[in-house]
Amino acid sequence: MRRNTRRALVASAMVAAAAMVALTGCAKGGAAAGSSNGELTMWTHNAGNKAELGAVQKIVDDFNKSQSKYRVKVQAFPQDSYNQSVTAAAASKKLPCILDIDAPNVPNWVWAGYLSPLTGLESQLDGFLPSTVGKYDGKTYSYGFYDVALNLITKKSTLDAVGVRVPTVDEPWTKAEFDDLLTKLKASGKFRYAADFMTSSTGEWWPYAYSPLLQSFGGDLIDRDGYKTADGALNSADAVAWAKWFRGLVADGSIAAKSGTDPAADFANGKTGILYDGSWAADSLRQKFGDDVLFLPPVDFGKGPKIGGGSWQWGVSKTCSDQAGALAYMKFATADKYVAGVAKAAGTIPATEGAAALVPGYGEGEDNAIFREYSQKFAEVRPVTPGYPFIATTFTKAAQDIVNGADPKSTLDQAVKDIDANQKSNNYFK
The missing domain is CATH 3.40.190.10 (Periplasmic binding protein-like II)
Structure with missing residues (x-):
């Protein structure tokens, strides 16, 4: 793409x-x-x-x-x-x-x-x-x-330099492995940021790119059993763990709170060690790096690897x-x-x-x-409910606030209240 x-x-x-x-x-x-x-x-x-x-x-x-x-x-x-x-x-x-x-x-x-x-x-x-x-x-x-398809993009030479294995479809990285990789990339001193999650993007990018990470942790944007409430999905312990982890990437300098205007170019120019981007980036990066560039599966944060679809x-x-x-x-x-x-x-x-x-x-x-x-x-x-446009904008605001330092639990609790109120006010779109 x-x-x-x-x-x-x-x-x-x-x-x-x-x-x-x-x-x-x-x-x-x-x-x-x-x-x-x-x-x-x-x-x-x-x-x-x-x-x-x-x-x-x-x-x-x-x-x-x-x-x-x-x-x-x-x-x-x-x-x-x-x-x-x-x-x-x-x-x-x-x-x-x-x-x-x-x-x-x-x-x-x-x-x-x-x-x-x-x-x-x-x-x-x-x-x-x-x-x-x-x-x-x-x-x-x-x-x-x-x-x-979103994927993790890096170079084999980068992984070899820090002694990290190349993940596969059947054996993706675990959270522990990915966190360890980020630590090693930071310690190498070769990159401005260990990873680029394209946080400068706006709009639908946020639920499309980041809710799969939330889902891999075990949370979701809404309870898909009836689509009546986000309570217990968007503010669950797993969801809060995702939010703390995502915010932690910014806090410890692994990623930028707002990445550059062209993350693929930053990766190509050696500013970042890993790029979270789409299949659309493949052709240009292959032209630059040849067989050294890798397009890897998403991380399994506990509930299986996830990427956005549709x-x-x-x-x-x-x-x-x-x-x-x-x-x-x-x-x-x-x-x-x-x-x-x-x-x-x-x-x-x-x-x-x-x-x-x-x-x-x-x-x-x-x-x-x-x-x-x-x-x-x-x-x-993404959630198959007529309320999705509201859910998307609500999640985007919450995630952006969290990345910028807002308390994960209270921010997600407020998002749940807003989503639930919208679903209820529309009679759950029946």
Whole structure:
């Protein structure tokens, strides 16, 4: 995934927060929109990414040529204005027929009545990575062409110099091993910081990147059994242990409270020993370091290694007046060659095994295949509740406060109170 996709993590939080305000203020349903005389409107946030937009346009062009009944028309928005466009359309019940949305926000859109189930695509989606298919309340509402995988990036020469083993998928580092590595890297005097966790990033990056660490400790953003309370999940003893550990990395100088503007460049320039980053960083770092660079599995902090799952996906609006046409396009677009085309353009993990074989680097035994394995084995989707946008922003504030010195227990307790109040005030989104 290129840097623009990482930036989308920031933008998606803005979209989600605004969308929740707009959607919760509207009645469910609405006037038909997004289709006229066989023309289906599609919206995407990819105006700023020519490669990915071009790959999407290729699917649309092929679909339009494949039949004469429907014609899809793409309208691409700059990332910064997609927020306003989507929320305004939702408020006026004039969403396009087909649109993209960040995966964790799909339940909110379903609850608000603006997404239709993707019926008749079961066989096509069976082979997709689970994290690339958006499900809510037993139904499928979206799918994506790709996912991404966070990983620990370092160099073999760095590990050899401090006498630390290279972890594997089957034997990742334990917390004790990782803490020991950080201590040794600090003691070596070779780096400004032992690690870079990209704490300068904002928005959706925080729940996407750091809640998996929380989950590996044994906590979570909310109790997923009913999604009624965060009590005992976000403020549990395990969650507090995570918060103290994360804050401790800053306190002892292992990481910066706010990393530089380009953590990958800082790692490449030798300022940090380990980088917590995404699969999107692989190509440039391989070009610089060759076989010395390592892309390692996440740490097992006690409850198994975890990484975030779910990236941008596509869905059909409930207000689309031609559901059959929209679903016909959605089915058409699931072909491996199209999944491969978008994933290749985005520099991301192809959603299907067939597509992976078509993308250089992702075939069996190739360099990038490890990222697909990480996604398959370690990906955890963010809480599947319409309340997620509020949960995300609440967690982000709490985590940032903790990193900057706030008391872990009281900060997490307050976050729990806020999340529980929001869930309850919305009747638990029933």
